[in-house]
Amino acid sequence: MKTVPSQYDQIARETFLPQIGKIVEIADMTAKDRYFRIELEKPLGHGPGQFVMVSVLGLGEAPISISNGPSEDNILEMVIRRIGRLTQAIHELKVGDQLGIRGPYGSGFNLDDFYSHDVLFVAGGLGLVPLRSLITPIIKERGRFGNITLISGCRNPAEELYRDQLETWTTDAGMDVIRLVDGTENMPWEFGTGLVTDPIPKLEMDPKKTMAALCGPPVMYKFVIKALNVRGMNFDQIFVDLERRMKCGVGKCGHCQINKIYCCQDGPVFRFSDLSGIPEALQ
Ligand SMILES: Cc1cc2nc3c(=O)[nH]c(=O)nc-3n(C[C@H](O)[C@H](O)[C@H](O)COP(=O)(O)OP(=O)(O)OC[C@H]3O[C@@H](n4cnc5c(N)ncnc54)[C@H](O)[C@@H]3O)c2cc1C
Ligand code: FES
Missing domain, CATH: 2.40.30.10 (Translation factors)
Incomplete structure (x- = not known):
């Protein structure tokens, strides 16, 4: 039959x-x-x-x-x-x-949230990979944004991703790129050492005009958000890109569930103010 x-x-x-x-x-x-x-x-x-x-x-x-x-x-x-x-x-x-x-899949960044603003990207390690998908269209329409700053950190010089791209973003795209490593481990390195939070207190930025996009290891978020908050940025000006174990990717299996949200569908990108009351989101 x-x-x-x-x-x-x-x-x-x-x-x-x-x-x-x-x-x-x-x-x-x-x-x-x-x-x-x-x-x-x-x-x-x-x-x-x-x-x-x-x-x-x-x-x-x-x-x-x-x-x-x-x-x-x-x-x-x-x-x-x-x-x-x-x-x-x-x-x-x-x-x-x-x-x-x-x-x-997933709910990503919305460019409309960034137009007419200064933009601050904070990337830890592999976090630069998804942030590049937002940096690229922002650079394409460079004139529609104010100052653009990227703080990119990784463990040591050998772990830095997209090296050539970081150079061209600095020279051709009018971006302020701050490149950091936790330690040089005796490798050649002409940039800074320290954590991605270190430059935040001294950044030349107008906190009321700035939108931030963060992606990195979970431990990074709490400290970066706190540092931005101290500078006067509100939680609705900060977007975080979260990672959870996933199976289906489309909201069916529950593997990625954090409290009442499904990371695969509601995220992986969240406006931080939308995560209030869900402290486990940053764990
Ligand atoms: C939305 C999203 C985007 C991602 N983007 C990338 C990317 O661009 N590049 C990339 O390399 N990886 C990315 N990952 C992580 C990637 O999915 C995992 O590394 C991969 O599933 C591991 O599969 P595996 O079979 O090689 O390792 P497994 O054998 O499944 O796991 C090896 C080890 O890694 C741990 N692990 C696996 N997945 C995760 C996870 N999601 N979170 C924490 N620990 C984990 C396991 O617990 C285990 O200890 C992303 C994950 C998510 C949820
Ligand atoms: S991965 Fe299946 S519900 Fe999110």
Whole structure:
């Protein structure tokens, strides 16, 4: 007997069936972080701060941030840290190999929140990857924003991501880029040492005119938010990009639930004032 696909089959297919992405470029960014440029069958149509679910057939899926800015082409850029089984398998792929890509998912940054403001980005480690998807469109429309500052921190010089991009953002895009490491560990380094919170008290900024976007390890958020608050910024001027373990990516499985919010759908980007009463969000 022939079965007719139900509307639920159709919804499931549209939600969970990945498109095929072909790897067209790979570059080592650090010893454990690898850049992948993927050519998709059709454009993603993503916004800044969104993520995709990336799969390797027979192994599984992982949520990965989209690192390129919104565009109409069929290119996806991402940086993947080798941390476990799946990310190890992705690191073993070569140019020409394929990946499953579904998405884009999540609620990201809205450019309207940033127009006409000074913008402060604070990135810790891998946090620069999703923030790049917001920095890129802001630079494209540079004239519609005031001062743009990026504080980017990582453990040591060898762990810094997007080095060339940090240079061009400084020289060509009129951005004030503050590059920090926790320690140089005897490696050559011409920039600063310290935590990403260190420059905040001395930043030349008008707190009432500034919007901030933060992405980094959970421990970073509390201290950065406190430092910005001391400078006079309110919680509704601060956006945070949160990470949680995820399975479905579309609000069905509950893996990413924090109290009453689903990180995969309500986030991963949140206006910090919307997280009041949910202290576990920053843990
Ligand atoms: C919205 C979102 C965006 C992400 N963007 C990126 C990205 O751009 N680049 C990137 O490299 N990674 C990103 N991650 C993390 C990435 O999804 C995990 O590293 C990946 O799922 C690990 O899979 P694995 O099978 O290699 O490791 P596993 O074997 O699953 O895990 C290895 C170790 O990492 C821990 N771990 C795995 N996932 C997470 C997590 N989400 N939070 C905390 N600890 C975790 C595990 O507990 C375990 O100790 C993102 C996660 C989320 C939720
Ligand atoms: S990952 Fe399944 S509900 Fe968010």
